[in-house]
Amino acid sequence: MARARTRARPFDYWPGFVDALSTMLLLFTFLLTVFMLAQFFLAREVTGKDEAMARLNRQIEELSSLLALERAGKTEADEKASLLASNLDVSEKERAKLQGSLAQRAAGDAGALALSAEKDATARALGQIEILNQQIAALRRQLAALEDALAASEKEGAQSQAKIADLGSRLNIALAQKVQELSRYRSDFFGRLRQILGERPGVTVSGDRFVLQSEVLFQSGQASLDDAGRAELDKIAVALVELQNEIPPDIPWIARVDGHTDKRPIQSSQYASNWALSAARAIAVAQYLVSKGVSPQRVAATGFGEFQPLDSGEGPDADKRNRRIELKITER
Template sequence: MARRRRKPYTGPDAWPGYVDALSTLLMVVIFVLLIFVVGQTLLSAALSRRQHALEGLEGRTTALAQQVQSEHMLNDTLSTTVSALQSQHDADAAALAALRIADQNQISSLDDEVSELNTHLVAAGQAASENDTQISDLTKKLNDALGTKAQGISHYRSEFFDRLQSVLHNQKGVHITGDRFIFQSELLFPPGSADISEAGRKEIITLARTLREVTAHIPASVPWILRVDGHADRQPVHTAFPGNWELSSARAITVVKLLVAQGVSPAHLAATGFSEYQPVDNNDTPEAYARNRRIEFRLTER
């Protein structure tokens, strides 16, 4: 007998229709959840941004509040300062007004005093006008007397120096400096000595004669005097004199005594020694030493 072929058994249907429905529902749920999650994420991000914005606004609000508070404090300080300045201004204005009143009173008082002084000045002017002529005459006489005194001795000094220079014929070692007629010591004295040489004696005799001729015309009211000043150099003295003080003084005295012997009144003579302390040349050379050793004559008033 032929074997019957059987169809394989497939059993009952394993994928019923509700499975598809459940799958669809699950997908819908997952999609909804996905949408929810995405929305939640976006919402969280938006909320975070808003939170940051709110925090920034709160910070700005706090800063603005502090600034407003500072402005209020500054405004209060300025108000206090303005009030104090206003008070000071009012006080200064009151003081100024008081000073103006006081000044006006003082000006009024001064006007009265000026008016009174003007009255006295007019009276004094009238009295002084009577003495103007006498005052003018006295002033002229005084000026004439002062002029005569001022130029008197100067005139005779110039005449004395001019005559003496003319007589000496511009001799070397003799010159005029300002109000002084100067002889170098070598023209009158040997080195280190106060004994006048013969040539020096002739020079002093010539000077004495010229002095007598000029001073004969000087009025007795002019108290003239011929000062003889002895000067030395800074070199040590190796003679009988202890030092340059003694040497310079002794030379001046020698010249004065010779002038007296030649008829010049001793009342019009003075001898002075300056040692080395009035040099005309501060150099340490033989030429400078020679210039500093000198006898000076000054015709002046006592």
């Protein structure tokens, strides 16, 4: 009878379920820890890049100031060299003139007795020639020194230019990395929107823009969101709030809301033109996103009216495609 009761007892699944649940909890805890560590190291890396960019900007400013000073010094040295060259030319002309005068006097007195006055004049001329020779030699030394200084200045200027070019290249690389980071976040955002909204009619992705047909959000000729439109925007707002919490604050980005209409003239006393209607719809969407937690510093609203059509054809289908709200993650 004991064996019969043992065989009749139902199988106990509870211990196996508890083991599976414990394993899943441990796995989730491990994945959460890995994610937190990855976020920590990513934040440290971004902070290091920002500090490096700040140092590069300061070095560029210092080198630019030094280069400006060197250029000013080079200009002054060029002016001094030009003045010295002019003085040297004048001195050489005076020396040649005195030497010619001395030669004429010597030729005129070759057949006559040398008088005391002529000897004195000759001695004075020779003394002036010697002084001029000394001045010319001094001017030439000054010119040589200026040329050496100019050569050194040009060399330092070339080195400074090379440093500035290198720093500019490094700065461009850092900026390109920021753009790539924004592109990655933008791609993740659109991937989330695809998952959230699914394959819904009137909602498409075109390049780097998320497109919602106006009929999904508004009644014809109106800029007030209907209940169905608010429900769709609630999903987009959730994804935007997650995005603004993930993107580092030093990356300048905005979610740009663009309003578009068809080209048919508007029949409304409330809106003077399709342009006004498209702007009002874009503002309504932007304000609703802000009300759901999106930072107003990260949202911009623009109205394009009928001037940026997706379909240049005629007929109701083309008009329907052109009536739309576009959401684009872009640089500020």
